Amino acid sequence: MRFIFLLPLLIFGLLAGITGFALFSTLSGTRQVEQLPSVLVERPAPDTRQPNLTEGAPEVDLSHYRGQIVLVNFFASWCVPCRAEIPMLQSLAKDLTVIGIAYKDKVQDTKAFLTRFGNPYHVVGVDLDGRTGITWGVYGIPETYLIDAQGNVLFRHAGVVDKVLIENTLRPLWETAG
Amino acid sequence: MTPEIGHFALVAALLFSLTQVIAPLWGLYRQQPTLLALTAPAQIAACIAVLVAFISLIWAFITSDFSFDLVVQYSHSQKPLIYKIAGTWGNHEGSLLLWVLILVSFGTLFCLTAHRLDTALFGLILAVQGMISSAFLAFSLLTSNPFRRLETPPIEGLGLNPVLQDIGLALHPPTLYLGYVGLSIAFAFAVAGLIQGRIDQRWARALRPWVTAAWSALTAGITLGSWWAYYELGWGGWWFWDPVENVSLMPWLIAPALLQSVRVVEVRGQFKSWTVLLAIMGFSLSLLGTFIVRSGLLTSVHSFAADPTRGIFILAILLLAVGLPLVLYAWRGPRLVTVGDFSFNSREMALIVNNGILVIATAIVLLGTFYPLGLEMFNGARITVGPPYFDATFNPIMAVGLLGMGIAGTLAWGHGGLPHAKKTLLGALLMGLVCIFVGLGFGISIAALAGLGVLGWLASGIVIDIALRVKPWQKAAGARLMRLGLPIWGMWLAHFGTAVFLAGVLGENLLQTEAIVRAQPAQEVNLGDDTVVFKGIRQTQGPNYQSLSAELQLYDAEGQEIALLYPERRFYPAENQTTTEAAIHTTWLGDYYAVLGDGDPQRGYTLRLYHKPVVAWIWGGAGLMVLGGLVSLVSRHRIPKA
Incomplete structure (x- = not known):
């Protein structure tokens, strides 16, 4: 008692x-x-085929991007840190193909978010029920993956991408890989 | 006025507060009534001293006295008067002082109203209040002194964030603080009860109005904050599951649980130790809310590192304020145990279930709010769990709680329900099913269907309960109506307010239409069945900002003009900041909401237009909840003589 x-x-x-x-x-x-460990690092990225945010546009298929270095970024309109990240992604888009995955977010809200804060993405896939998030092992968003020309995950970052991360970690990684 | 007057008053207040702690404790220990009698005067003196300090700070803001560092940081001579005043608590130091002011004012109110309590309990409660105010005053003086003087006063201040120049937000913190601090009295009652090892009906009856008042104030404060976010942030949402919102939601969830378990102590003399634990939890969460928001800890662990002394002080206060009462609880709590005597379908049982649900819901919010913070501490990642988490966890459990609310009025204390319990239950069930059936016809999501069912059940349960009690179809219905008494009307109002709130939430989710376009003047835009004509754009000069506003004419499907809307973008040169002012046309049946985005004459302007049916019911429902609280507050709470 x-x-x-x-x-x-x-x-x-x-x-x-x-x-x-x-x-x-x-x-x-x-x-x-330390960064979150990811079992995906140095392994092939999961097969990912998502509906395109733009209606009528072809499906977003990650395998189409073999041969180039790709940054996959999970985001949503309800995620406040994601807003802070947009300018960083815009600067990265000059060097890499940045693909967005709208995680558990209504299509209308994602569109409003991108008109308001800017659209750094080459293309945006819609992950309405978060199933793709599970396959990738997403902890929470924002979360970002760097993928090399062979389709292997080079690096995973949970949290906001900032200048320090880009210059100290991401840039050396893609420059040696590319 | 000089900063020194306020500073001096604050030091004096700390000394009075310490007296308020030592006098009753020493007086009770040594059996000296004269020492004990010093407690109330010390509380009143502390209140006057804090009031002097606060008024001198407000005066400095009104007169833009730039010898105050705080005024320089957060005010500007060109700001409208009302926002100069509100600027007093629009910052960490000033809001802390406001918090202490409300704390000592409540203590004083307690002194003046609770003289029927026995002197030992009275003294102990004030001693606990004194400990809290001493800790806060020391915190203010040592780490966040609002009266820091500048040797060379600048000519102009640095202004206040223009987003915060708003009447809803000016009133939001004081109302919320009324709620947070109201729970401090419940906390003091609980600790005093534990020290005495005895809790009785008079303890409960003296405590209940404070909890009702605190819950009403919390509801009002949270509603103001949500309303502000709705019309000021230009985002069209009203709740974002933002950590800052969540920390105010947690005490709000605990307060009704506490209210109901205090009622059981009062009527049945049971649930004593649980009530004490709830009171401790409620105030702990309030402290968490105050501190976490103000310290910026929630935004990031690293904002804590910016000022470690302040942070460590905060953690120390939290540790002592939560830890010590819990030690006391482990030691003395077993003395408060009573043997329960009630059956499965009694009101006590319903309250146990309801309390369980509210505590679990609080735990869910706590986890969702602090999991990202915990993760950041361990590996530096800054992530969000966001609405999907809360939709999947918080909403279902609250839906179950709302089902109970629908039939709450029909349960009796002890054994069995009231005679009309079965009819009410069946009626509510029927209406719930009808609502789900109607919803099926529209092909809406399962979550929305469940929401509709709960809404039908809740609203009809309350209406049937009232009807079966009053029996308007029989003679002497008037007399039966009068006999019901204010407290039960307070409950019905608050519960019905919840139904109205739920209707608003469902309506906003299911029926909203929106259009995001880039338009040129004279262009027409379709918004559902309605049409919006973009008449033109114009530039004007405000008191401390430049404004760009669009003129939008709104027509319904028949071509009748509904309203003219002027969404605005303001540029504040002093802060170099732009804000959006949404234009909102509100009716009982829904809001038209227009936001002006960026643009130029060549490429056109971005317009975001929403039609949000019944959205105003969200705040209307919350208003009914507050009204319910106030109604049960004015019904007389008499403490019987010892």
Whole structure:
């Protein structure tokens, strides 16, 4: 009986402990922040054929892009960080083919989002039920994959693509691959 | 006025608050009534001191006194007066001071109204309140002093974010804070009850109005915020599952659970330890809401690193405010256990289920809000889970909760339902099925069908309950109507408000039409059955902005003019920022919503046009909920004499 009354304290203590440890070790720099592991890295990207966001346009098929380096970016209109990412993707679009996958998002909303914040994508595939997200192992969005000319995943990044990531990680990767 | 007056008042307030903690604790320990008697005067003195500090800060904003660092950062001499005043709490330091002001004002109100409580409980409650206000005052003075002076005052301030120059947003934080801080009283009651190891009906009866008031204020605050997002952000949405929204939703979900379990303590003398735990959870979530939003921790873990002292202070307060009461709970909670005596179809059972649902819903929101933050701490990824997560988890469980709400009025305490419970249940079931059947004809999604069914069940359940109680078809219906009493009307209003809210949500989701076009002046655009004529564009000069507005004429299917709309884009030179002002034509049956995008005379202008049927019901329903809370608040809550 008494144990039940200890339970709230134990749960709180556990949460506080984990949070405190993660926060302070991250901030003090003792623990290096690492990227999420992905089983896909250095393996072929999953076969992906999606309906095109533009009605009547042909299906988006990833295998059509063999022979060039492609950036696949999962995004949605309801995702606030995705807005911040648009200018970065626009600058990347000068060097790479950027393909967008609209993840669990209504077609109308995606279109409104792209008119409002700009459209960096070569083409946008629609993943309405998030099934493609599952195949790729998407944690949450935004999430970005760099794919080489042979169709293998070179790199996966969960979170917003920023300048540092582009210059320090992405650019060296695609320059050695290309 | 100089910053020093406010600074001094703030220090004085801290000393009074500390007195308010020490006097009752020491007085009770040493059995000295004279010390104990100091508690209430200390609370009132602290309130006056904080008021002085707050007024001096408002005055500095009104007169644009740029010797205050804060005024320079967040105000501008050309800003309209109302936004100068609102600018006082439009920033971290000022809003913290407002928070403390509401806290000590509630404490004072408690002093003036709760004199029927026994002196030990009264003193302990005020001592806990004093601990909270001391912690906040120390936080304000040590890390976020609003009265920092500038040696060389600049000529002009840096202005306030133009998006925040809005009446809805000026009122949003104070209302929300009323709710957050109202829950601090429940927290103080809970901790005092744990220290005494005893909770009785008078404890519950004295507590209940505070929870009702806090919940009503939270509802009003969240509604204002949602309404603001709807008309100001130009996005047409009213709820985004944004972390900042979620942290205010969590205490809002816990408060009704608390309200109902306090009611069980009051009427049946059961659920005591659970009530105490809910009260602690409610205020912990309020603290989380206040701190997390203001510290910017939710946007990113890294905003925490920008000012580590402030962050560590916040974590320390959270740790103490949640941890200590939970230690107390583990130690004293078992004393509050009562043996339940009620049957499966009693009101107690329904309240247990309902409390369970609300707590699970809160946990779902908590997880969805903090999972991305947790992930960022462990591997630096910044991601969003967003609406799909909440649609799949939060909505179904709340739908189940709403089903219970439809028949809540028909359940009796102890054993068995009221005589008309069966009829109500059948009627509600029938109406729910009819709604689903009608919905099937339109081929809508399963989630929407479920929503319609719940709506039919909920609304008809309430109406049938009222009808079967009043029996307007029999004699003396008037007398029966009068006998019902205000509290039950408060419940019906709040529950019916939920039905209206749900109708608004479903209507907005199912019936909305929209058009996104690039148009030249004189062009016609189709919006569903209606037509919008783009008459022209013009430039004007506002008090502190330049404006570009479009004139749109709206016609219905028969060619009758409905309204003229003027969506606007404003450019604020002082902040170098552009905002969109949506033009909204609101009626009971729906809104027309127009946003002017970018463009130029050569290529035309982007227009986003929406017709949103019954969208206003979302806020109307929330308004009914608040009204329900207020109605049950004015019905007399008397604390019987000891």
